[in-house]
Amino acid sequence: MTDTPTTELKPQADAPPVSQRGRLFRIYNHYRVVVSVILVALLFVDPINFDTRFRAMDYYQAGVISYLAINGFVALIMLAGFQPRSRHITLSILMDILILHGLLLVSTGITNGLANLVIVSVAAGNILTPTRMGTFYAALGAICSLGISTWSVMAYGDSADGIVRAGSLGILYFAAAFTLQYISRRMLRSEALATSRARSIAELEQINRQIIQRMRTGILVLDRFGHIRLANAAAEELLFGVASDESGRQPSRGRNLPQPLRLGLEAWLKDPARRTDPFQATPTSPMVQVNFTQLDQERGDQILVFIDDMSKVTQQAQQMKLASLGRLTAGIAHEIRNPLGAISHASQLMGESPNLDDGDRKMLDIIERHSRRVNGIIENVLDLSRRREASTDLIDIGQWLSAFRDDYLQTQDTEQHKGAHIELRMETNLPQARFDVSQIEQVMVNLCDNGLRYSEQNTGERKIEINAGATADGERAYVDVRDFGPGIAPEHRVSVFEPFFTTDKSGTGLGLYLARELCEANQAHLSLVDDKRLGCCFRITFAHHGRMI
Numbered sequence: 001m002t003d004t005p006t007t008e009l010k011p012q013a014d015a016p017p018v019s020q021r022g023r024l025f026r027i028y029n030h031y032r033v034v035v036s037v038i039l040v041a042l043l044f045v046d047p048i049n050f051d052t053r054f055r056a057m058d059y060y061q062a063g064v065i066s067y068l069a070i071n072g073f074v075a076l077i078m079l080a081g082f083q084p085r086s087r088h089i090t091l092s093i094l095m096d097i098l099i100l101h102g103l104l105l106v107s108t109g110i111t112n113g114l115a116n117l118v119i120v121s122v123a124a125g126n127i128l129t130p131t132r133m134g135t136f137y138a139a140l141g142a143i144c145s146l147g148i149s150t151w152s153v154m155a156y157g158d159s160a161d162g163i164v165r166a167g168s169l170g171i172l173y174f175a176a177a178f179t180l181q182y183i184s185r186r187m188l189r190s191e192a193l194a195t196s197r198a199r200s201i202a203e204l205e206q207i208n209r210q211i212i213q214r215m216r217t218g219i220l221v222l223d224r225f226g227h228i229r230l231a232n233a234a235a236e237e238l239l240f241g242v243a244s245d246e247s248g249r250q251p252s253r254g255r256n257l258p259q260p261l262r263l264g265l266e267a268w269l270k271d272p273a274r275r276t277d278p279f280q281a282t283p284t285s286p287m288v289q290v291n292f293t294q295l296d297q298e299r300g301d302q303i304l305v306f307i308d309d310m311s312k313v314t315q316q317a318q319q320m321k322l323a324s325l326g327r328l329t330a331g332i333a334h335e336i337r338n339p340l341g342a343i344s345h346a347s348q349l350m351g352e353s354p355n356l357d358d359g360d361r362k363m364l365d366i367i368e369r370h371s372r373r374v375n376g377i378i379e380n381v382l383d384l385s386r387r388r389e390a391s392t393d394l395i396d397i398g399q400w401l402s403a404f405r406d407d408y409l410q411t412q413d414t415e416q417h418k419g420a421h422i423e424l425r426m427e428t429n430l431p432q433a434r435f436d437v438s439q440i441e442q443v444m445v446n447l448c449d450n451g452l453r454y455s456e457q458n459t460g461e462r463k464i465e466i467n468a469g470a471t472a473d474g475e476r477a478y479v480d481v482r483d484f485g486p487g488i489a490p491e492h493r494v495s496v497f498e499p500f501f502t503t504d505k506s507g508t509g510l511g512l513y514l515a516r517e518l519c520e521a522n523q524a525h526l527s528l529v530d531d532k533r534l535g536c537c538f539r540i541t542f543a544h545h546g547r548m549i
Contacts, residue, residue: 021128025084025092028124029074032096035117036068039103055156056106063103070095086129093125093137101144109152110145110162115169118145123176130184138177142170214546218288218307221295226257226265235307237473237544238288239281258282261290265303268292278310286310286525337378344371392434392522394545397468397477398426404441405466408448412462420452421463431470433477433542435522440540443515443526447481447538450511454485455535476544480529482537493528 126134149166152158218235264276287310295302347367412420451464467480502509519526523543
């Protein structure tokens, strides 16, 4: 057997929505139940006079009771959850018009007050189905009224005034039909326009919400007491390291503002013209700049806070700095390397002389060692000035770290350095990150070299730990490089990333500075983590791969 395609009936453009039509019909059916109950109750008021005035009292009683039974049954099934469709509504209106005219026929004719109820049925039909069917209801009511009045004149000898009344009722039927159809169409068009605008506003609100949530600039709405009313994902990431999802959940609500931000807010409330200094919310967070403004100028009880990540500004400043540094280092390389090369070559020639004593050879060794150090400083400065723009790729942190560890250990297996050990620990379901592999690997090599050297000085073993995990929001990855050295003194922790700062006499002081510069170029953040454990722990916190600048 083959399935026969069926054609689904589409609702007419000028018809009320299904749900609204169901509610209106429910109200109309309540009216029918009340009317039928009143008609049944009237049978017990003056039954003797009813018998004398009505043409067929038995049929009238049966009709009224049947009308009540039908309306009660419809009310019960709708109460049980039945949803009437267009054909059910049309059938109900037609039934009302025919039953009411039947009651007019077996009662006192068109002069009975029941004729007024037909107007209500025709009006309800045009409200529920403001189409050609509404005109048919009016035509059917007019024909039935004229038929009953004509039959009354011919069969019962009633006055011809009944025909005039029937004609007047017919005119009322058509007037009610045309008027209500016009009004209903206008109302439906207005409702459709309002619905369309409401839908557009809802879509625009959703788009705005998504744009705000995906903005790199953090947005906070605060009251005058510093309580968070609203925060987008960037604000939560920059301030708390936890980004809210797009479903409206706000993890930051109820949290205290970071101390620098709270102090900046208090200072701004006292002096709105004052500009807040950049700050870091946490040691692993990037440097941010905040700006305050009144959200409600009249009430003044809500404050809008813009939080800008300084990474972009830092990148632009670095590009300008490196352009100047490139021009400077070109002159340095020319003016210093040539005499430095002559000094180094002369010391090598002197070292070949057989007439040198131990003191002279010691002095030559000092010359050669410091010549290499100066040359290393020049090489680092040249590398910094020649740094190319980061070419980022989407990287799986776990696979990349495993490959890096293997490659790095192969380079460490030399005659001078043997037995290097790197313990790699990674969390499951690490988020991906975007960065330039060659530049971040250069950072990792620098951190690993330093860690192995200081671990060997302190413990005699060349070992470090590399830990990879996710931030509190689960959306950004970080990599920790931990050594087992003596650590860094508290007074030196704020200076470790400054150029030419070093505690190692043989170091140039540019390694960590260059490492942070490379991290900033990839929108990552290199920080020194103070976790009260032995040695040093440097953390690279990568930016969210979907919110890169």
